[in-house]
Every structure is written in structure tokens, then in C-alpha cells.
Amino acid sequence: MAATNFSAASRSGIVARALVLPAALLLLWVLLDALGALKGGIVVSPSQVFGTAYEGFADGSLPGAALATLLRALTGWAIGALAGLVFGLILGLSGIARNLFDPSISSLRQIALFAWIPLLSAWLGNGEAMKITLIALGAFFPMALGTQAGCQNVPAPFREVGRVLELDRRATITAIIVPAALPSILVGLELSLNIAWLGTFGAEYLIGTGYINGMGDGLGAYLAAAREYARMDQVLLGVLFLALIGLGLDRLVLGFSRRLVSWRTP
Template sequence: MTTSSDPISRSGLIWRALVLPVGLIVLWALFDAFGMLNSNILVSPAKVIASAYEGFADGSIPGATLATLLRALTGWAIGASIGLAFGAMIGLSGIARGLFDPSIASLRQIALFAWIPLLSAWFGNGEVMKVMLISLGAFFPMALGAQAGCQNVPAPFREVGRVLELDRRATLTKIILPAAVPSILAGLELSLNIAWLGTFGAEYLIGTGYINGMGDGLGAYLAAAREYARMDQVLLGVLFLALIGIGLDRLVIGFSRRLIPWRTA
């Protein structure tokens, strides 16, 4: 009997996952070959490839990609770390839950980009504001995951701690935190997804900014491509955002599987 972790099963999943993107690329090439593409809406694959070559040759694509990655990972690290600590505190303390849970439940209903005017007023439109927006996006799912994990530890697990007469610290480290790991990892994955979306929004919607002189990132690259009606660069930027987002997601899922090997998703 094979499982999702078997090499054969993994290769099958990969091939099935490639069916849709490969099919779309083939369809795209066929439409181009028969002259059915409107260049104002969708350019040919050859033009996108040429744009990629140009972007790598002049350094604009690597620079924008590196700036976006650094911005995203910085904001994610800050927001997820604070969210983990805050969520664990609420999940472990009834007093903290009573004080903060209603407010957090209300604040998380606000769309991420609705925070932009307020954050702009506080921090301006520079790099600090962008990182704060990304951190805010990462904070809420991480806090909710940590809270759910620490708060909803199964009663039999807690009973084991009482039977073994574990003190509070031992109960936390040996019972509660291990049981909370799946929820925490789920929050970690979701926080990365939201942080990545927030990074694009911050770069696309908010003014200019530089990280060590590397430029404005892929979001600003897309905004400039739109202004100059460069559909080849628009498609290229979207492709890079998708590929990097998928790569980051798979890294976190791989990390999760190492901590909880029974995971199949």
C-alpha cells in the first residue's frame, strides 16, 4: 500500500499538478500560432521569454525579486513571531483571553489593505510602512493558530499531565505545546500566504522605497509595466510572483511535514 509520502505517489501528484498549467501554456501557444491573441490583452509566449531575458540581463528581475523576498520574509518574521507569542498567551490564560480576544476578533475582520491609510499616517509611505503592513497581515493568522492550538488541547492529554503530576512548566512543554504544534503550523502557513499577498499590495499600491538600493520589488515592477502598457512584463511579473509564492508555501509545508510526519496535506 502506497502513501502520499511514497516516491511513486509524489511523482503522480506532481504530474497531476502540472496538467492545468501545461495545458494553459499549450493553449496560449496555439492561440498565438493561429493569430488569435490581442496584444493589448495577452502577448505571445515568445515576447514574455524575451522580456525575461531582458530583465535578467539588466538585473531588474533579480533585483526586484530579491527586494520582494527580503521585504516579505522580514515582515512575516516580525508578524508571525509576535502573533505566536500573543496567541499562545491568549490560549493559555483565561484572563488574557477575556481582555484581548474580543478586540482581536474585531480587528481581524478589517481587510488588510484597509489599514493602509492609517499606517501611512503613522509611518509615511516608506519601507517601515510596507514592513508594518506585511507584519500585520502575518500577525492575525499566526495569533489565531497559536491560540487555537494552546486553548483546545484535548482533555485526555491534560489528564495525562495530572496523572503524572507534572508541574505547570512541564505541562506546558511536554503536553500543551506538542499538542498545539499542528494548529501553530497551520497558522504559520496561512500567515506566510497573507504576508506574501500583503507584500505585493504594499509594493503595488504604496509609493516607492528601496532595500539596500535593490529597488521597489515585483509589485512596483508590475505597476510600472501597467503604466507603460508592457503586457509582456505584466505577465512575467505575475509568473514570478506565483512561482515564488508556491516555492515559499512548499518550503513551509515541507518543514511542517518534518515536525508532524503523519501529515498528508
């Protein structure tokens, strides 16, 4: 019971420390507004942003945009991460595959994600397929590289256990190599989510309008429109939503990863 209470208190302390900076920034924002220092129009008042948020929730435009962005991000991430996992396993387990594909993969991953936009636009147009492909492409490389590195760097004693137990190739992969590579695979999963989230915003902001399951243009298009009409309240609100959703996704994946590799910590 004492250990449980200590763990809960420790988590509460971590949350409290994490909220210090946001609370301080919010307090500074309110204070500057009260002193009349926010009259230039670049940074709007908190009341204006909260009023815009209320209007966005009332007419459904803000949750619709957030949901569209989330669906795009998760769809592209799932496709890219799954492809990266499979391809990474092939590269990590096959010397022939590494010799064939490693030079090409090393070259392609040097290309900035948004540099793919002109080529993908020419192939797929500017619709939903192009956006999902861009997001998946961003998720693919970190997942593939993390998986490959984990499989290649399995400690020699682990492989020796397989030989001692006379495990066949399939059993060695499933019982020894993949579990030993899991921490690197999960790091690749987390990085792929970060790049996919960045790619989602870029796809929506740079490519233009589009719809996914009727949900609307997404937060990227919301920010682009706010910029065009010089609506700084909408810009700040869109940035805040992107940060909160991105943080939530990151925490979920991090918590999932820690549970899967809990055996590594005492």
C-alpha cells in the same frame, strides 16, 4: 527498497499531474499565438514574454525586483508570525488574557489588511518601515488565532496525563500543551505566510517606490510600472514570478510542517 521506489514513483506521479494544467495552458497560449488570435494586445505572445524575461535577467532588474519582494515578505512574515505566536500562547494559556484582549483582537481582525494603509502611512510614512509593518500585521492575526485555538483545544485526556504525572505548569505547557497544539500552530503559520505574501504585493503595488538593502522596488512596483506603460509582457511576467515564488514558499512551509507533525500519520 520496494517501499522507497513506490514512494519515489508516487511523488513523481503527483508532480506529473500538477504539471498537466500549466502545460495545457502553455500549449493553448502557443497555439493561439500561432493562429494569430493574440493581436489585440491584451494577451501578448509567448516569445515576447520570454524575450522580456531574457532582458530582465540580462540587466538584473527582474531578479533584483524578485529578491526585494522576497526579502520584504520574509522580514514582515518573521516579525508578524513571531509576535502572533507569542501573543497566541498568552491568549491560549491565560483566561485573564483572553478576557482582556479577545474582544479587541476579534474586532481588529475584521479590518481588511489594506484598510490599514492610510493609518500606517500617517504614522510611519510610505517608506520601508510602513511596508514591513503592513506585512507583519497581515501575518500576525492568523498566527495568533491558530496558536490560541490549538492551546485552548488540547484534548482533556492530554491534560489529565499532566496531572497524573504531577507536572508543574511549565512542564505541562512544554511537554503536553504545545506539542498537542502544534498542528493548529502550523496551520496558522501557513495562513500567515499566505496573507504576508498578499500584503507584500499590496504594499509594493499600492504604496509606491522604496528600497530594501539597495535591492529595488520589488515585483509590485514592477507590475505598477508595467500597467502605467501598458506593457502586458511585463505584467504577465511579473504575475508569473509572483505565482512561482509564492508557490515555492508555500511548498517549503508545507514540507516543514509535515515533518514536524509526521508523528500524527502512520
